[in-house]
Amino acid sequence: MEPRELDELSAATAISTLIGLLLSAAAGAFLAILVLPHWLPALAGSLQGPAPKAYWYLSRASGLVAYGLLWLSMVLGLMITGRIARLWPGGPMAFELHQHAALLSLAFSLFHALILLGDRYISFTPLRLFLPFASVDYRPFWVGWGQLGWYLLALVGLSFYVRRWIGHATWRRIHYLSFGIFLMITAHGLMSGTDAGKMGVRVMYEIAGGTVLGLLLYRMVISVFANRRIAELRK
Template sequence: MEMIYTTWEWIRASGITAYLLLFISNLAGMMVKGKIASKKGQPILLSIHQTAGWLALLLSLFHAFMLLFDRYVTYSLVELFIPFTATYQPLASSAGTLAFYIIVILFFSSDVMKKIGRKWWRSIHFLALPAYFLALIHGVLIGTDSGAMWMILFYSMTFMMVVSVFFVRLVTARP
């Protein structure tokens, strides 16, 4: 039996998966720099951090691309890539767009880290957490599954984990 997925299912799946990967990337990134991971575990966490981040970026782009083909809520390229221009839930849509741009900036800054210096790269990299929170806000406000108990639990648990690891990271920060 052949399964055919609708545009809406691809949009949902890619958005939720992109959020999950961004969550994993943020968590792993904070664990690498904190005293949360062992010396042996740090290279593994760094690899998870980078891979999950790249996949989150790619799936976010796919998520936006699929919105161009949705027949229920239509988006134009302008609405997708210029914040606050969407006619459908402009604030929630913009949170996703801004999260995407921050992720792009993070990856670009990592590629040019030697040119801009570690201090600037590190300052830019602190935007990873706001990108995560913007993606969370985007999903909660505009996601079609946001009212489902499984999604409420998913968002709540990932949020609590990020906040917890962030505070552990603050407490264990190396001078």
Template sequence: MSDDALWYFARGSGVVSLILLTVVVALGVGARSGRPAFGLPRFAVSLVHRNAALLSVVFLAGHVVALLFDSYAKLDLIDLVVPFVGEYSPFWQGLGTVALDLILAIVATSLLRHRIGAPAWRAVHWAGYLCWPVALAHGLGAGSDSGTWWLWAISLACLAVVVAAVVWRTSAGFEAFAGRAARRRPLTLSR
């Protein structure tokens, strides 16, 4: 594969991964609401959340592998796991490494969820909320597209989606719904 093809693939896969990660975070916020989101039942929201997360990881892997073989980026294997040590734009590249490390921790604990238990999995899974802004900042600061209007437009759209999800989740209407749901008696079978 030529350097140009690697460069285009690295750029595109990074942007697609950010968009999918935005969907994952927004759905993660929505799934915690206890009410249907986007007119979908909770199981459907969870299914889309999980599948978007898996697809985001696939595109992230493509992004990282393409940059590893790109002669312009000049990444070493150590740059993929240790933040802020790279030669090219160490701060912005380091943010990408932090995001990658957080994603790897989330994937590893998700695969081991039944062995480590739900509380440990949930504690690490919350890192997704930290991973998203770090990945967003990495995308805006690293690479040759950092100053382009289209990347800023996509990034601002991603920001708007996550902010809207958080506003929806913290709205007064949500609290009223959550309160009603908590007051409902659970369905039990009596003898």
């Protein structure tokens, strides 16, 4: 899609809906911590025992979902700029899916972090969850990369709502952070995720990284040819 076409598209989700989505993720995490043990006594041993694991499982699962959504958003974004989306599912539809996937990834990432407040093995606190590199008890460097990645993802997500005011050029520069975010979150998952050693999860990371790299290289190649064509037409 061309810059003019992007400027004509509004944010796919209202800012109030985004706030509601993030609040719902936070509320879901707190409900899981406070309410589920009483509603589902069969899980009480796992949720309230001396070493509850259910919160850790919920964090791991939501983290993988968040990563999958981030990957989907990256793929759709590269399909848009690489003009592949014109073939399927169409530019405007791909743009909306791109936004929704990014914002849902943001919400699942928030749940991924907050649910750890119920875990007693590492004993995360709100400060350690939200202050990068403050997780002194568990791989602080790689956890910190994930925390920084979340803040940058929030910045990119919010940029959808101010694009008309900051202009396409500035919005696009902010959007370039997405590549760094993807690398940071991938490193966070590989180096701090307890599932990273499993074959299925490793394959997931390899496929995700490979597809993003392949689409990025394709985007770079067509940009080179497009610039050459423009230069020839100007001669």
